Amino acid sequence: MSAGRVRKEIDGALLDFVDRQRPGVLAISDQLAPMLTALDELLAGGKRLRPAFCYWGWRAAGGEDIEAARGIAAAAASLELLQASALIHDDVMDASDTRRGQPSVHRRFEAAHREQGWRGGAAPFGEGAAILLGDLCLAWSAEMFEVSGLDPESLRRGRRVFDLMRTEVICGQYLDMLEGARGAGTVDDALTVVEYKSAKYTIERPLHMGAELAGGGPQVVDALRAYGRPLGIAFQLRDDVLGVFGDPTETGKPAGDDLREGKRTVLVAFTLERATPAQAELVESRLGDPALDAEGVAQLRTIIEDTGALAACEEMIERYTAQARSALQVAPIAAEARSALAELTVAATARRV
Template sequence: MTVIPHTATAPAVWLDALRHRCAADVHRFVTERAGEHFTGWAAETPAATALPEFVAGGKFLRPLFAYAGWRCGESENDAALRAVASLELLHCFALAQDDVMDGSARRRGRPALHVSFARWHESAGLGGSAARFGESAAILAGDLFLVWSEQMLRESGLGTDVLARGWPVHDHLRSELAVGQLGDLINDARTLPSWSDVLDVIRRKSGNYTVRRPLEFGAALAGCDTDVIDVLGTYGELIGEAFQFRDDLLGVFGDPAVTGKPAGDDLRERKASSVVVLAAELAGDRQRRELDDLLAADAVDPAAVARWQHLITATGARDQLEKLIDDRVHRALEAIDLAGLPDRPAAALTALAVRCTERVR
């Protein structure tokens, strides 16, 4: 059975159908694993319901990119779709632990996992610190997502010979994510890292992890040749950077209805995001003094967020980052056009470039 039998479907329709299928497969897999493992005293915790709920509602960009990579060399395949869907569980692992590291209270419009666990601890009247319990439980939940991601990949139905082609990229993706996350911790906004340092973290933690490596992973599973993988790598690096630039703009100026987080959340968390660092590089003397005052403040209240937003816009950083996004999308699509990829994945990659840099979905 193929996933979408009518291959002439419009790219957006095809991608949405894949996304819903991936979401169903991942939710079912996590629900089954939670039912299998959360028994006895563990069943008293909210984990058995919180973990399946956590995996729902994502954009599933990484599985979609990976499946586009697969389609560059192979036809529609249910087992391949289940294999790439496992990347969403890897993403859930990263999100659960990232929210702990950043102290983020919300994720996808709902309380973050560590907040949910902390609230349960309080309501159950358990001893010790509820916040500490919540953070510890969320880290363990992230560990489960990591284990289940690999299990889902192994049990996807793809042959061991096919999986063997993908393991090196899969391992590199996971290691690169962790190293990039460490770099992100180091790049505290108050130290204002260089633009090149910020780009390095973006490529490791977000850009490569979101776009390039999933594409290369899917293409490797499909046995694509090096020319195809190189083109996908070029596209992936460019769109990956553009994706993070958009994410950084949303972290400062975004609508909570779109981001699922309060406006200016990245500023409260003191993230050395691309838009903050670019503003510092473009700032005049007076603007730089105001920027330094904001960086030195002990707290970032709504009034400070408004000042940050005004200052960043005044330096020209917001407009400049929009131009960098447009430039990267243009060059990425040009690379795809010149590569002569099959029509289906080429059209999907064009649609995905818009989707993840303009947040259409």
């Protein structure tokens, strides 16, 4: 089964579910159409990593091919609605202007408020609309999972992981926000955020969920988690590097946006740990400044490189990726699943600045 075929099945299940929901939403009021349009445009992008890892966790644990298995595409695709919820809410919390190269959801509704000349503040309206759409995506993710077509026993096993996954990502989001407010986190503190906000949620739990849906035994589940956890950390560390040094045409966000948002990433923690007092003072004074211009971004990038923080982060990515590859090599899974997961390892970590 090719990655393209899996992606096509997951996309089809996702779009079919949203299309089935559409008439019920519009029956409430045709004024809800912009909400659905915003969701459609958000769902049109993305790498579908979480559904892909869920599907290959299913196959690794003995699940059938996606063309033969009833319901696995829909169960895996439900994770994309969970991701949409997380992205929408994350952009509100970070005051992000863009997502996947387009205006973030709250900015879309803020602009609509201004264009229509409605009463009250445009910004609170945009944020409120985005929070509600994110909540809708969260509710729909659970509904899509439940009506996926998998048998009740499979759903019962997978639901435990799905519930845990949602708890972990919400707690990770809070810890991320807390680190930004406290402003004095260590590398270990930043790694805790990485693990719960992204690493488990992006790779480890989707693999775990897929394996449980297939009825995989503890040996397979443990092996997939041993592979998924370090890969998830490497994935987020790569994302953090791209958030500072990435090409906007690739990331879908302005260059240095994580610096404007004041993200207390591992990269920033390494920088402050190794900086001179003067460098640390400059970083602290500019980090989280929404008006940070291109010159300010370049200044902070130079400090990050000069302190060796970028090199340290790259070394950490390589170390966690190597750990994931080693775990995958000895995992008691079918050759097809091992090959597909090896390809996903590259997709998750091999992006360069």
